[in-house]
Amino acid sequence: MELPPTLHYTRFVQDLSFMILEVRLLTLFEHGPYLVSYEDDFPPFGVIYSQVIRTIADIKLSITTSGLDEPQLDGLFEESRKRLGQWVQELGRSLSSKEHLPYMRRLRSSESDLSYSEIDFRRDFVERILHALLLIKLDPGIIVSHENLHLSPTKNTIESGLCSRASYSTNQVANLESANVDLASLDAAYICSGPYRLMLTTLPENHLVLDPDGFIHIFFDFRKTIGCSLNVYRGHFLWDRDGSATR
Amino acid sequence: MGSRWFCHKVNILRSKVLIASTIDDFQRELLFSHSLLFGSKGTSKSIGDRFYGFKIDLLSEMRRRYPENSNKFCELNDFSILRPRIIRLFRSMEEWKPRTFRELFISGYSGRLEW
Numbered sequence: 001m002e003l004p005p006t007l008h009y010t011r012f013v014q015d016l017s018f019m020i021l022e023v024r025l026l027t028l029f030e031h032g033p034y035l036v037s038y039e040d041d042f043p044p045f046g047v048i049y050s051q052v053i054r055t056i057a058d059i060k061l062s063i064t065t066s067g068l069d070e071p072q073l074d075g076l077f078e079e080s081r082k083r084l085g086q087w088v089q090e091l092g093r094s095l096s097s098k099e100h101l102p103y104m105r106r107l108r109s110s111e112s113d114l115s116y117s118e119i120d121f122r123r124d125f126v127e128r129i130l131h132a133l134l135l136i137k138l139d140p141g142i143i144v145s146h147e148n149l150h151l152s153p154t155k156n157t158i159e160s161g162l163c164s165r166a167s168y169s170t171n172q173v174a175n176l177e178s179a180n181v182d183l184a185s186l187d188a189a190y191i192c193s194g195p196y197r198l199m200l201t202t203l204p205e206n207h208l209v210l211d212p213d214g215f216i217h218i219f220f221d222f223r224k225t226i227g228c229s230l231n232v233y234r235g236h237f238l239w240d241r242d243g244s245a246t247r
Numbered sequence: 248m249g250s251r252w253f254c255h256k257v258n259i260l261r262s263k264v265l266i267a268s269t270i271d272d273f274q275r276e277l278l279f280s281h282s283l284l285f286g287s288k289g290t291s292k293s294i295g296d297r298f299y300g301f302k303i304d305l306l307s308e309m310r311r312r313y314p315e316n317s318n319k320f321c322e323l324n325d326f327s328i329l330r331p332r333i334i335r336l337f338r339s340m341e342e343w344k345p346r347t348f349r350e351l352f353i354s355g356y357s358g359r360l361e362w
Contacts, residue, residue, distance in 0.1 A: 181323050181333070181334060181337050183283055183320070183321055183322065183323065183333075184283075184320075185337070185340070185356070186280070186283040186284060186333065186336075186337075187283065187284065187287055187291050188284045188285050188290070188291040188294040188295060188298075189287075189289065189290035189291040189294060190291075190356075191284075191340075192294065193354075194340070194343070194353070194354065194355060194356045195343055195345075195350065195353045195355060195356075196339075196340065196343075198284070198294070198298065200298065204273070204277075207277065207280070207329070207332075208280060208329055208332040208333060208336060209332065210335070210336055210339050216336065218281070218284065218298070219277060220281075220298070220299065222299075222300075224301075224303060225308070226277055226278050226281050226303070226305075226308070227273070227274040227277040227278060228274075230270055230273065230274055230277075231270070
């Protein structure tokens with residue numbers, strides 16, 4: 001089954017967002033404890049990223065629980081897009097200084113490796129991060145490759161993303177909520193009695209993802225206390241350089 | 248400048264709190280989902296033992312780590328992070344249809360008697 005272009009696009013942008021994270025980490029090493037000093041009135045990447053994630057979670061929760069109609073959802077999304085856009089623009093602004101040019105060049109070369117070319121690199125780049133974050137949450141569990149990558153103009157991509165979100169929220173979520181999901185069916189014996197199979201994964205982001213071959217990925221970190229390996233993220237140097245969160 | 252510094256610090260603190268709570272939530276949901284999958288006695292538990300490679304008493308683990316949830320069965324609302332994925336999984340299970348001749352002999356998850 002061929003995946004919609006937006007999903008290819010989403011994965012592509014996800015990769016780019018990891019690249020920007022890398023750039024931010026590089027600048028962190030150059031500029032000391034915080035990515036940009038507070039005189040620049042620019043919060044660290046971790047803060048922006050958290051805000052973005054939290055906003056997306058808010059949107060998702062609103063969609064699944066509120067029972068809003070389509071025009072209301074469109075309004076909600078428009079508002080959220082504006083808010084996210086502001087943060088992502090801040091992110092882009094910090095990349096525009098001359099000091100970051102080497103990293104930008106590196107990004108640009110990585111970008112050409114992915115067979116992508118557009119003239120206004122920076123503006124579209126930061127916009128795409130925003131779209132990727134939005135689209136990823138709209139359709140969880142995406143596994144795509146870069147083959148047949150198709151990029152449509154940004155505006156079209158947003159619109160197609162919003163269209164799929166609208167139909168997802170109004171039809172599928174409503175149907176599923178009303179279908180009274182019985183969590184007792186989330187049982188290994190029951191699942192294995194049908195066409196799907198379970199498989200281990202060490203990637204937390206793949207937990208409960210159904211792949212195209214019918215395997216449901218289950219995250220396991222080979223610890224007696226399941227998930228305790230994730231504690232390492234609590235004191236991640238990106239947001240906890242002074243160690244205050246882990247003391 | 249003082250207020251900027253203060254805002255900056257507040258933002259950092261907020262970020263830390265958000266990240267810590269997200270990790271907590273994910274760990275909780277991870278354990279809940281494992282206990283749903285492999286926690287019930289019988290075949291599921293033996294599948295779990297084979298899966299993990301050693302025995303894990305998931306229900307005791309849940310009681311130990313989340314005593315407030317120990318007396319009730321998990322609900323969809325307990326999964327703030329994994330909920331969309333669970334819904335998607337159920338949808339796929341309900342809508343599964345055989346695509347090959349071989350799959351005609353596999354019973355789906357819904358309408359088993361019809362098969």
